[in-house]
Amino acid sequence: MGRLDEVDADRIRAWLPEVRSAEATAALMIAVAYDRGIGTAELASWYDRPEEWVEETVDALDSPRFVSTVARLEGVDVEAVAAESNLAPDTVRDWFDDLADRPVADAADVVRRYAEGAVEPVRTGTASTVYHLDRDAAEERGWSVTDDDLFAKAAEADLGLPEYGRFLVEPGESILEAAERGGRSWPYACRGGACSNCAVVVVEGDVAMPGQSILSDEQIRESNARLSCVGVPITDEVKIVTGIGDTEAFADLRLPSPSDTAETSD
Template identity: 55%
Template structure:
């Protein structure tokens, strides 16, 4: 048995046949040599690399799917791909980690495709069950959007369908379209990802936003804000707080709304 506890040495060799970059090749050759008994000190001397770097590589390989460190060394930029897709970084990484279940040749082809600079965004088109809660209902009851049991409170409260409920988003629908197709009136303005009128806060799951141009990376990552006009579900279940466009961090990104003369929130 080799020195690597959680990595199949045959998988390392199969990946070595598929990778294209020198960095990936070196990474896998070092891993194979280590598994066959070479020490970190020996590897550092053979390949003229710092010992702590070699140890970091081994630790990384033992901490998760092989496809993740290989993808990075093949040139997949997780942060840039998350920005282009309007997804959280974790969702992108989890998606690449799921490639571990595919045949290595197929997984490698996908990695190569997303290592190209002109590759389009990672967009999931999946049927999703959406549970939503109106931010105004949260404020009126003295709740906080940070409450862990927020949606449990909502399910036990006497809220009308405009304040709390569920609906299904079909593949090909944006979240805003799905809400409207189910008879709900949600805030919007541009319908093209260029304002924050239709913004929601994602509490569970994730939403891809191909084409959004207004939210900053910080608003996507830290605030977990998404735009429903271009947003499509990236997970089978979502919990969203809608009507958040008046939050301090989003209000300056609003546009005059075509719904302003209606009774619906804008």
């Protein structure tokens, strides 16, 4: 019986031909040898590494963090990827670790792309379901964005479009694009992440925002605000509260909308 608890040694072997860096290759070989009963002191001697490094590497690989550990060893700059997508680094690590459910070749291809310097936005290859609730509709019923059961209450209430509903966001689509494709008319102005007209609050799931340049770190991290015009779901389901761009907290960031301009022209 092997000594690894979380990760099957056969899966580690399947990753060996897929990695490119000497660091990742050594780490995977060490994990396989450790599973066969070789001690960490002997492995440290074989691979000319500190025993502490061997122990920490085996622990990291023998965990739910397996794929993100391989990504780090391959040279993926998680901090840069997170900054590009306006996500927390732990969210990006979680995204890499979710690749464990994919075939090894597919997961390794994603890791390789980021390891080769493609600091591009985090994106999924599958569709996501977005549930939306209008802020005004919630407040009229005395609900708060911070209520743990907010969307459960919305589902039980007599609410329909445009206040409440759901739609599918296809890979490569923004939330706003998918909403419009589904016949919804949501506020927007620039459509490029430079104003707050289309802002939403993410209640559940997570959304990357490649290209946004207006929201502060506090609005993103503490309020969980996102811009739907550049927002791309990175989880299978996302629950958002819409109409946030109309609040005072975002007043200084709004721009005149196309509808406002049209009314002025008339």
